[in-house]
Amino acid sequence: MTVPLRVVVNGQAYERAVEPRLLLTHFLRDLVGLTGTKVGCDTSQCGACTVLVDGVAMKSCTRLAVQADGASIVTIEGLATNGKLHPVQESFWSKHGLQCGFCTPGMILASVALLRNNPKPTENDVRVGLEGNLCRCTGYQNIVKAVRDAATHEGGRA
Amino acid sequence: MSTAAVFGSGIRRREDPRLITGAATYTDDLVLPGMVQAAILRSPHAHARITRLDTSKAAKAPGVVAVYTGKDTDGVLAPVPCAWLLPNSELKVAKYPAMATDVVRYVGDAIAVVVAETRYQAQDALELIDVDYAALPAVVDPQKSAASGAPQLHPDVPGNQAFHWTVAGGDVDAAFAQAEIVVKDRIIQQRLIPTAMETRAAVAKFVPATGELTLWNTTQNPHIVRFLCSLITGVAEDRLRVVAPEVGGGFGSKIAVYPGELITIFCAMKLGRPVKWTETRRENYQATTHGRDHIQDVEMAATKDGKILGLRCTIWAGMGAYLSTAAPGIPTILHGLMLSGPYNVPAVKEDVFGMYTNTTPVDAYRGAGRPEASFMLERMLDLLSDKLKIDPAEIRMRNLLPPFADGCNVITGLTYDSGNYQASLKKALDHIDYPALRKEQTKLRAEGRYLGIGVCTYVEICGLGPSQVAGAVGFQGGLWESAIVRFHPSGKVHVFIGASPHGQGEETTFAQIVSSELGVDVNDVKVFHGDTDNTPMGWGTYGSRTTAVGGAALAVAVKKIKDKAKALAAHLIEAATEDIDYADGKFFVKGAPAKSKTIQEIALMAHVAWNMPAGMEAGLEASSFYDPPNFVYPFGAHIAVVEVDKETGAVALKRYVAVDDCGPQINPMIVEGQVHGGVVQGVGQALWEGAVYDDSGQLLTGSMLDYAIPRADLLPNIDVLNTVTRSPHHPLGVKGIGEAGTIASTATVYNAVIDALEPFAVDNLNLTMPLTPERVWRAMQK
Numbered sequence: 001m002t003v004p005l006r007v008v009v010n011g012q013a014y015e016r017a018v019e020p021r022l023l024l025t026h027f028l029r030d031l032v033g034l035t036g037t038k039v040g041c042d043t044s045q046c047g048a049c050t051v052l053v054d055g056v057a058m059k060s061c062t063r064l065a066v067q068a069d070g071a072s073i074v075t076i077e078g079l080a081t082n083g084k085l086h087p088v089q090e091s092f093w094s095k096h097g098l099q100c101g102f103c104t105p106g107m108i109l110a111s112v113a114l115l116r117n118n119p120k121p122t123e124n125d126v127r128v129g130l131e132g133n134l135c136r137c138t139g140y141q142n143i144v145k146a147v148r149d150a151a152t153h154e155g156g157r158a
Numbered sequence: 159m160s161t162a163a164v165f166g167s168g169i170r171r172r173e174d175p176r177l178i179t180g181a182a183t184y185t186d187d188l189v190l191p192g193m194v195q196a197a198i199l200r201s202p203h204a205h206a207r208i209t210r211l212d213t214s215k216a217a218k219a220p221g222v223v224a225v226y227t228g229k230d231t232d233g234v235l236a237p238v239p240c241a242w243l244l245p246n247s248e249l250k251v252a253k254y255p256a257m258a259t260d261v262v263r264y265v266g267d268a269i270a271v272v273v274a275e276t277r278y279q280a281q282d283a284l285e286l287i288d289v290d291y292a293a294l295p296a297v298v299d300p301q302k303s304a305a306s307g308a309p310q311l312h313p314d315v316p317g318n319q320a321f322h323w324t325v326a327g328g329d330v331d332a333a334f335a336q337a338e339i340v341v342k343d344r345i346i347q348q349r350l351i352p353t354a355m356e357t358r359a360a361v362a363k364f365v366p367a368t369g370e371l372t373l374w375n376t377t378q379n380p381h382i383v384r385f386l387c388s389l390i391t392g393v394a395e396d397r398l399r400v401v402a403p404e405v406g407g408g409f410g411s412k413i414a415v416y417p418g419e420l421i422t423i424f425c426a427m428k429l430g431r432p433v434k435w436t437e438t439r440r441e442n443y444q445a446t447t448h449g450r451d452h453i454q455d456v457e458m459a460a461t462k463d464g465k466i467l468g469l470r471c472t473i474w475a476g477m478g479a480y481l482s483t484a485a486p487g488i489p490t491i492l493h494g495l496m497l498s499g500p501y502n503v504p505a506v507k508e509d510v511f512g513m514y515t516n517t518t519p520v521d522a523y524r525g526a527g528r529p530e531a532s533f534m535l536e537r538m539l540d541l542l543s544d545k546l547k548i549d550p551a552e553i554r555m556r557n558l559l560p561p562f563a564d565g566c567n568v569i570t571g572l573t574y575d576s577g578n579y580q581a582s583l584k585k586a587l588d589h590i591d592y593p594a595l596r597k598e599q600t601k602l603r604a605e606g607r608y609l610g611i612g613v614c615t616y617v618e619i620c621g622l623g624p625s626q627v628a629g630a631v632g633f634q635g636g637l638w639e640s641a642i643v644r645f646h647p648s649g650k651v652h653v654f655i656g657a658s659p660h661g662q663g664e665e666t667t668f669a670q671i672v673s674s675e676l677g678v679d680v681n682d683v684k685v686f687h688g689d690t691d692n693t694p695m696g697w698g699t700y701g702s703r704t705t706a707v708g709g710a711a712l713a714v715a716v717k718k719i720k721d722k723a724k725a726l727a728a729h730l731i732e733a734a735t736e737d738i739d740y741a742d743g744k745f746f747v748k749g750a751p752a753k754s755k756t757i758q759e760i761a762l763m764a765h766v767a768w769n770m771p772a773g774m775e776a777g778l779e780a781s782s783f784y785d786p787p788n789f790v791y792p793f794g795a796h797i798a799v800v801e802v803d804k805e806t807g808a809v810a811l812k813r814y815v816a817v818d819d820c821g822p823q824i825n826p827m828i829v830e831g832q833v834h835g836g837v838v839q840g841v842g843q844a845l846w847e848g849a850v851y852d853d854s855g856q857l858l859t860g861s862m863l864d865y866a867i868p869r870a871d872l873l874p875n876i877d878v879l880n881t882v883t884r885s886p887h888h889p890l891g892v893k894g895i896g897e898a899g900t901i902a903s904t905a906t907v908y909n910a911v912i913d914a915l916e917p918f919a920v921d922n923l924n925l926t927m928p929l930t931p932e933r934v935w936r937a938m939q940k
Binding site: 008019026029030033034035036038039040041042043045046048075076077080085090092093094096098099100101102103104105108123124126127128130131133134135136137138139140141142143144148156 | 168170171173174175176177178179180181182183184186187189276277278353354355356357404405406407438439440517653660661662663720791827828830831835836837838839861862864867868870871875876
């Protein structure tokens with residue numbers, strides 16, 4: 001059985017017939033072909049699958065695609081505009097906020113949402129705000145540094 | 159910036175643009191025409207006989223293309239090999255089949271594989287496979303595994319003993335006979351789950367018409383995978399291409415060759431269609447190798463002024479149900495040879511019993527053997543410090559080896575390359591203002607607050623390593639590295655390396671080496687790795703060896719280029735080669751810098767070859783296979799400050815200072831990032847992480863819900879400092895840095911917690927890692 005699904009992903013409209021059980025993350029990766037969104041844990045701990053659904057950071061591995069019907073989704077592929085990196089992407093690069101890069105798409109999108117809600121976060125705000133996104137490489141220090149750096153460059157902009 | 163200054167500069171990584179935009183391709187991102195998906199059925203029992211296995215319902219499920227079991231792979235796939243055949247240890251390598259045929263030996267042992275059109279269909283069909291098991295008794299504790307009457311795992315391994323290895327130096331019995339004090343403890347190095355954020359995956363494509371097999375694999379060492387897969391599958395090496403695309407962390411868990419990729423290859427060869435297999439996280443926790451798992455009985459003999467006389471220990475090392483690729487070398491060579499650490503230890507003796515247990519196989523995990531050795535020494539020194547009332551920093555100062563610049567023989571037979579241990583400890587103590595910190599601790603204790611200070615000095619063996627030594631200790635391969643440096647006519651450079659970085663940033667640091675040595679803009683150098691079809695053979699990225707060995711290979715290749723360029727420059731300028739000097743990309747006549755040729759001009763001439771010296775070949779390219787004359791030995795001193803909550807037992811890590819010495823730093827920003835990550839992984843072992851099996855062999859920490867890796871909100875910023883001591887034998891003087899943090903931080907944080915609990919007279923015997931609030935609270939109640 002399939003049901004129709006209409007979503008906008010990174011500004012482009014998609015209409016697909018999907019199984020009701022299809023996870024949003026697999027919809028994005030397998031049906032839309034946007035593989036920047038990663039699956040790290042299957043149980044909603046690691047946040048590698050974080051995307052923005054109508055501007056809100058959500059873990060797409062524990063969300064059904066059909067729950068996003070009618071929504072506008074931003075994935076890591078849609079964050080840069082006209083070839084110009086988003087300030088959070090810039091800051092992750094310049095502050096060495098990533099190593100293997102696997103947690104990075106989710107980490108960056110969670111950071112964008114964090115900065116939208118709290119444009120000038122303290123170090124502790126960032127640490128607490130990102131506790132739902134796990135990284136095994138960086139020890140988080142440079143991620144925190146990157147997010148606070150992005151805060152000085154309009155990191156919370158859409 | 160002059161190109162010479164590129165060495166030592168914290169420039170941004172060139173890896174990052176693809177990673178921060180979602181453009182990188184990891185194994186699971188690959189889609190090939192006609193590709194199907196595999197899912198593996200794994201044993202829910204730790205030890206059982208398979209009495210019935212019926213795949214008929216699964217085979218008829220929607221979308222299913224094929225179902226295979228161990229009966230299909232047995233005899234087609236050779237057993238999964240163990241590639242570290244430890245000599246003089248009565249090593250017994252049990253048969254490790256890709257899929258079990260009669261007996262399963264750990265939760266996660268592969269039994270069958272379903273191949274279907276989609277991931278969901280393959281998972282659905284797994285549930286339709288009927289298996290009947292006759293449960294057998296299981297053993298998960300390595301010491302209990304050695305007991306008489308313990309359940310037996312393998313018919314050809316009586317007593318479950320995989321090996322018994324010993325190391326001895328000096329007269330340890332005399333040391334203990336003379337001792338004025340002996341301290342001892344039983345230390346549990348709990349089992350850890352590496353937890354790379356990317357689970358393991360494989361895509362295999364076989365073209366029957368040509369006999370060519372391509373494997374995309376989440377690996378740290380594609381050339382080893384090709385070599386071993388060729389032996390296991392029978393596909394000749396020249397027809398087998400292994401690619402490590404973007405790899406999402408490894409930490410040792412992506413060194414081994416596993417059943418998963420072999421099963422994937424098997425399916426692709428059977429079906430003639432590309433097959434993808436990607437672990438779920440639960441599968442990753444059950445079937446990708448774990449680390450540590452030692453029971454350590456340790457005792458140290460000393461004088462009453464705190465000088466170490468000897469160290470004696472017995473280790474029960476849990477190896478899991480089978481011996482993984484490098485497993486036997488980890489608790490032995492990489493552990494036992496580091497028993498004396500940075501200290502003057504006149505006598506050592508260690509017995510290591512490697513035991514089969516009904517658990518996931520273990521293998522390298524960041525630090526691999528060395529954190530387990532460092533921890534023993536650091537615990538013993540703190541126990542001595544406590545008993546003798548000598549400050550922990552002072553007792554270390556008294557025992558550290560004096561500085562040496564070119565070789566120091568230690569009791570285990572190794573020759574450390576260079577070290578200046580007191581300097582790093584002094585730097586750490588000064589930075590944190592140690593005397594003031596101790597005063598604060600005393601003051602807070604009076605207020606009922608429990609601050610703890612942990613101090614650790616360490617040295618590690620890395621840059622593995624001289625191939626002759628590898629052979630002597632049973633490693634079934636070499637440990638050299640390779641590099642090809644290829645100039646193009648316009649002066650742009652391609653570098654091809656055999657190592658396979660996966661997050662460590664060598665695409666950047668290696669370009670920095672070429673840029674600084676040859677005067678090429680760093681952006682004009684592109685580094686290729688991870689594909690056996692376009693890179694020279696290399697042994698991979700692990701053991702903090704990529705820069706230490708691969709970087710040396712690159713430096714030697716660069717030197718060859720420079721020598722040829724110099725001779726060609728001399729010819730073009732019409733001067734003698736010995737009169738030519740080089741600086742910052744230009745070859746010029748000594749004393750007449752106007753008479754010069756740039757490296758780009760030389761590269762062009764080498765390619766058009768209109769005017770070459772007699773006998774000189776066209777082109778500007780060099781390769782190097784570098785076999786290091788010795789290991790490298792980075793070192794350092796770490797200090798942690800914790801506070802223990804008396805009411806809850808919760809441990810808060812308040813401060814952390816890391817002083818590390820990896821020689822000259824090519825990219826300090828990357829070095830610092832390696833230290834951050836390494837330290838935090840070690841903190842994870844001290845405070846939060848531990849794989850837990852129940853007595854029946856069920857893995858209770860089978861997902862990230864139950865296995866706690868460090869989170870951002872639980873950590874402070876780490877102060878990263880360094881000292882610089884060159885390696886005397888490395889062409890660039892550099893050592894490794896990937897594992898340093900992990901080797902030091904577990905002991906540092908553990909000792910800090912014990913220090914905090916000093917008013918409660920906590921005996922270490924009662925406090926095993928991870929130091930969860932419950933354990934700490936219970937200890938305080940005694």
